[in-house]
Amino acid sequence: MTRYNPKEAEPRWQARWEDGKAFEARPDPDGKKYREKYYVLEMFPYPSGRIHMGHVRNYTMGDIVARYKRARGFNVLHPMGWDAFGMPAENAARERGIHPAIWTYENIATMRGQLRAMGLSIDWARELATCDPEYYGHEQRMFLDFLERGLAYRKESSVNWDPVDETVLANEQVIDGRGWRSGALVEQRQLTQWFFKITAYADDLLTSVNALERWPEKVRLMQSNWIGRSEGLRMRFAITGAGAKQLPGNGELEVYTTRHDTIFGMSFCAISADHPIALALASGNPAIAEFNKQCRDIAGTAEALERAEKLGFDTGLRVRHPFDANRDAPIYIANFVLMGYGTGAIFGCPAHDQRDLDFARKYGLTVLPVVAPEGGAGITIENDAYTDNSDGRLINSDFLNGMDIAAAKAEVAKRMQAAGAGEPAVTFRLRDWGVSRQRYWGCPIPVIHCAACGVVPVPEDQLPVTLPRDVTFDKPGNPLAHHPDWKHVACPACGKDAVRETDTFDTFVDSSWYFARFCTPHAAAPIERNEADYWMPVDQYIGGVEHAILHLLYSRFFTRAMKEAGYARDAEPFAGLFTQGMVTHETYKDETGAWLFPEQIIKREGGAVHRDTGAPVQIGKIESMSKSKRNVVDPEAIIAHYGADTARWFVVSDTPPERDIEWTESGIEGAWRFTQRVWRLVDESLARLPAGHSAPPIAIGPASLAMRKATHTAIAAVTEDIERFHFNRAVARIYELSNSINGFINQTKADDGAGFALREALESMILLLGPMMPHLAEECWAALGHSTMLVHENWPLADAALTRQDQVTIIVQVNGKRRGELTLAPGTANNEIESRALAMEAVARHMDGKTARKVVIVPDRIVNVVV
RNA sequence: GCCCGCUUGGCGGAAUCGGUAGACGCAAGGGACUUAAAAUCCCUCGGUCGUAAGGCUGUGCCGGUUCGAGUCCGGCAGCGGGCACCA
Numbered sequence A: 001m002t003r004y005n006p007k008e009a010e011p012r013w014q015a016r017w018e019d020g021k022a023f024e025a026r027p028d029p030d031g032k033k034y035r036e037k038y039y040v041l042e043m044f045p046y047p048s049g050r051i052h053m054g055h056v057r058n059y060t061m062g063d064i065v066a067r068y069k070r071a072r073g074f075n076v077l078h079p080m081g082w083d084a085f086g087m088p089a090e091n092a093a094r095e096r097g098i099h100p101a102i103w104t105y106e107n108i109a110t111m112r113g114q115l116r117a118m119g120l121s122i123d124w125a126r127e128l129a130t131c132d133p134e135y136y137g138h139e140q141r142m143f144l145d146f147l148e149r150g151l152a153y154r155k156e157s158s159v160n161w162d163p164v165d166e167t168v169l170a171n172e173q174v175i176d177g178r179g180w181r182s183g184a185l186v187e188q189r190q191l192t193q194w195f196f197k198i199t200a201y202a203d204d205l206l207t208s209v210n211a212l213e214r215w216p217e218k219v220r221l222m223q224s225n226w227i228g229r230s231e232g233l234r235m236r237f238a239i240t241g242a243g244a245k246q247l248p249g250n251g252e253l254e255v256y257t258t259r260h261d262t263i264f265g266m267s268f269c270a271i272s273a274d275h276p277i278a279l280a281l282a283s284g285n286p287a288i289a290e291f292n293k294q295c296r297d298i299a300g301t302a303e304a305l306e307r308a309e310k311l312g313f314d315t316g317l318r319v320r321h322p323f324d325a326n327r328d329a330p331i332y333i334a335n336f337v338l339m340g341y342g343t344g345a346i347f348g349c350p351a352h353d354q355r356d357l358d359f360a361r362k363y364g365l366t367v368l369p370v371v372a373p374e375g376g377a378g379i380t381i382e383n384d385a386y387t388d389n390s391d392g393r394l395i396n397s398d399f400l401n402g403m404d405i406a407a408a409k410a411e412v413a414k415r416m417q418a419a420g421a422g423e424p425a426v427t428f429r430l431r432d433w434g435v436s437r438q439r440y441w442g443c444p445i446p447v448i449h450c451a452a453c454g455v456v457p458v459p460e461d462q463l464p465v466t467l468p469r470d471v472t473f474d475k476p477g478n479p480l481a482h483h484p485d486w487k488h489v490a491c492p493a494c495g496k497d498a499v500r501e502t503d504t505f506d507t508f509v510d511s512s513w514y515f516a517r518f519c520t521p522h523a524a525a526p527i528e529r530n531e532a533d534y535w536m537p538v539d540q541y542i543g544g545v546e547h548a549i550l551h552l553l554y555s556r557f558f559t560r561a562m563k564e565a566g567y568a569r570d571a572e573p574f575a576g577l578f579t580q581g582m583v584t585h586e587t588y589k590d591e592t593g594a595w596l597f598p599e600q601i602i603k604r605e606g607g608a609v610h611r612d613t614g615a616p617v618q619i620g621k622i623e624s625m626s627k628s629k630r631n632v633v634d635p636e637a638i639i640a641h642y643g644a645d646t647a648r649w650f651v652v653s654d655t656p657p658e659r660d661i662e663w664t665e666s667g668i669e670g671a672w673r674f675t676q677r678v679w680r681l682v683d684e685s686l687a688r689l690p691a692g693h694s695a696p697p698i699a700i701g702p703a704s705l706a707m708r709k710a711t712h713t714a715i716a717a718v719t720e721d722i723e724r725f726h727f728n729r730a731v732a733r734i735y736e737l738s739n740s741i742n743g744f745i746n747q748t749k750a751d752d753g754a755g756f757a758l759r760e761a762l763e764s765m766i767l768l769l770g771p772m773m774p775h776l777a778e779e780c781w782a783a784l785g786h787s788t789m790l791v792h793e794n795w796p797l798a799d800a801a802l803t804r805q806d807q808v809t810i811i812v813q814v815n816g817k818r819r820g821e822l823t824l825a826p827g828t829a830n831n832e833i834e835s836r837a838l839a840m841e842a843v844a845r846h847m848d849g850k851t852a853r854k855v856v857i858v859p860d861r862i863v864n865v866v867v
Numbered sequence B: 001g002c003c004c005g006c007u008u009g010g011c012g013g014a015a016u017c018g019g020u021a022g023a024c025g026c027a028a029g030g031g032a033c034u035u036a037a038a039a040u041c042c043c044u045c046g047g048u049c050g051u052a053a054g055g056c057u058g059u060g061c062c063g064g065u066u067c068g069a070g071u072c073c074g075g076c077a078g079c080g081g082g083c084a085c086c087a
Helices: A006-019 A053-071 A087-096 A100-117 A133-148 A198-209 A217-227 A260-265 A276-283 A286-300 A302-307 A354-363 A405-418 A529-535 A550-564 A635-642 A644-652 A665-688 A702-723 A727-746 A754-769 A774-783 A830-838 A841-847
Strands: A037-042 A075-077 A152-162 A167-169 A187-196 A229-238 A252-257 A268-271 A312-321 A324-334 A345-348 A422-428 A447-450 A454-457 A488-490 A497-500 A540-544 A577-580 A583-589 A601-604 A607-610 A616-624 A808-814 A817-824 A854-858 A862-866
Touching: A006 A100, A006 A644, A006 A774, A037 A053, A037 A529, A053 A075, A053 A540, A053 A577, A053 A583, A053 A635, A053 A644, A053 A702, A087 A100, A100 A635, A133 A152, A133 A454, A133 A550, A187 A286, A187 A550, A198 A217, A198 A229, A198 A422, A198 A550, A217 A550, A217 A577, A229 A260, A229 A312, A229 A405, A252 A268, A252 A345, A260 A405, A268 A312, A268 A354, A276 A286, A276 A312, A276 A324, A286 A312, A286 A324, A312 A354, A324 A354, A345 A354, A405 A422, A635 A644, A635 A665, A644 A665, A644 A727, A644 A774, A665 A727, A665 A754, A665 A774, A702 A727, A702 A754, A727 A754, A754 A774, A808 A830, A808 A841, A817 A830, A817 A841, A830 A841, A830 A854, A830 A862
Parallel strands: A037 A075, A037 A540, A268 A324, A540 A577, A808 A862
Antiparallel strands: A152 A167, A152 A187, A229 A252, A229 A422, A268 A345, A312 A324, A447 A454, A447 A497, A488 A497, A583 A616, A601 A607, A607 A616, A808 A817, A854 A862
8 A cells, every 4th residue: 555645746737737838827718618717716816925824725716617617618717816016015125124025036936836735726927016017018008098087085184194204094093192112102194195185086986896796795795884875965054244154165064964854953063073164164263273184193093093082172163043033053173074975064963863962061051852753752862862863853943843854854854955055975985996005115106296387297107106125214204205216207298307206006906907907918918908807707706714805805996997098897896705714823921921833733622732832822812813922823834744735725614715724733633644545545446446438337236336325426516516615515425425435335236237336436536626636636647547637527417317316314393392213215295295104104103192183294305294 | 993704622623505523633541562662553531320121412602593503693702813093
């Protein structure tokens, strides 16, 4: 008996696949139209240095789909690339003095080797890295097209500014109001930045997401909530008193509300600290200026905001109630009103909005309930606003009294419209996408700023605008801005001295179109439509849920923009999406509370000890693998020890792919045992197998027939499970088949057709596990006497005649409780089933001498005698 | 706070349409082979009563619909995720 040695076999098969260009994707092969395309893509990795188990899981799933679809006759595109721009490369430069490009390309080389060792069926000829000018030059080109179409624009916007590092921080880089690296207090700064007009597609992005049937419901919902459509009324109130006309808005305050039914409960209006009126007032009033600044500083830090008290500043201005000339309400500047949403101004109805209520209580404003719950005995408001917006009738509201909420809304909208003081409005939560980053390691934004001509696009023949290589990271701020000469250029329009834009793109821009570039990765244009139209959209996209909103939404926007600029046929990039769960592991701490790596501990009965010192180890929670908690297992070490197939098998066994999986030592051991078991089954069978391609035997014995049935049942089940992404179930079905084969081999006598049945069973099992364990499958396939590679084989087909059961077990119940079973031919008539059931001793016993009141029969399944 | 999801043996999980709850794997226990170990193979494995046959009970908790509920409906609890002054 020989043992399977993955260390030797895996590189050998990888080389053979490569030599045979087995995974090279060609559009429309042989000029024929009958092979349907299938584009499977996993989210490309950031080249951090080494692959982690999350990558192994993600890429194994994608590879299963790719190999399966290939075997089903599809023309499969399965590429790989690198999301290669981003901060860690600059951090490495600052900390270790290594150039971002060197660091990045070294990491790519390492990780490419690791991915290759996994035996993924990838078309490496299409590999790309976003930090390559060959890639980002096309991005710049498309940006200029977007600019021309008004899909990209510049505006001033406030950012989190770290005054020590002289850099803009993302929200998640601000911790307790301080920069994550410098620890300096973060300020809000107004900067002119580039934006993509994603809001232009807000409605389309929202309605279309619901049509993406092959996306998880959860992701569609998250996107819907993120876009956040609301229907309401925009209305204008007259500001009373002298001088009102001089204010922005020409004497009117425009507010947006979705609760116009509560207009009679209005006790104040509030405007944002950035509202034009607030800004106008601030210029003549230091107290207001100070208050506005305070609001902005709080707004910068998400955490502080959470507990922040409602604060207001009474402007002294008042608005007249639109339906009651005798009523008016004060205008406050309030810290909880956002300039970026609606009109930046609201009317406050404390009785029916919690924020308004908190504010009103603090400043002693009137709280008048105007909606009472249906059929209720009146309403009083203490500390909780009545915010139900579907159940209730209007009170204290003049002509609205007695109406339900919907009717009251309609009535108010009608009257405001008639008065020319309001109109229905749809508002989105979604904001335009700010893409400027004050960093070096990103795609340069291809524009030039000229004192005379303004913003001038870099002419096409000067693209790509490449990053200068000679940069220093010895001082804070953006190295591109510090570079002695890179930014100084002649204005393309007038020829005078001008400067380049030194901001680079958010790396989400790079990942918003890489899937399209994969279709024609070497084209001179960003996209070659003929080929791209053939491959796009991605049929199956696979990645982590953490990208459920931003990456996927940005890609959906970008594809729409590309379509508008003529680079794409379809608006939606990803027809099918699967979000896989994370890989978790137990955590370990020593006596001092320091985290320990899994390989530093030994498990003992009831606990664990340190491998070297023998000191007790505390076993902590099972958490997502992370370097900081040291609960990581290195894929390279696992592959070196067990081989790629075992690792691949483990990450799809037992746990449904969308859920978090726990990595365990015993789990990988179990997978390893199965790897060897498959080889052994094949190896031990060789002596008793007939040659390949023999016809089914004319006579077949009962054991061999049962084997054939088990084989075809497994084929049918595994096929369906892979189609539905139930890899863990497919694995279970393959285990069952291997158990059947093992039993078949171990039985003493071989009946008619045994050799044929055994070969069929083994070959089917090998074909079925091929997508999961491709190297082992090739090795077995060759051992079974095949000279061609398994990657070129077709997927096995289940013979319906062999998956049909010829005996069914019918459960016999009395009053819904299981009392026995009948084994009958499928399709047995109901009266036959009934009489057989009633004849059973166990049934008679539990009927207790009573007569059957009713007999419920589900053919081939169950019979229930009710007494 | 709002929205969404989940809850099944010691563990991961299976049960596609309301019809045998616990497939398959892991762990555990017993046995075979072996000088021994490893590897491998066989058996047992929700709880409980019983020598057994066979009962009873059991899918987070309470209630409902149904001949029949892990599955459907209502309520509650716990865990997880998303959003979070979005008017």
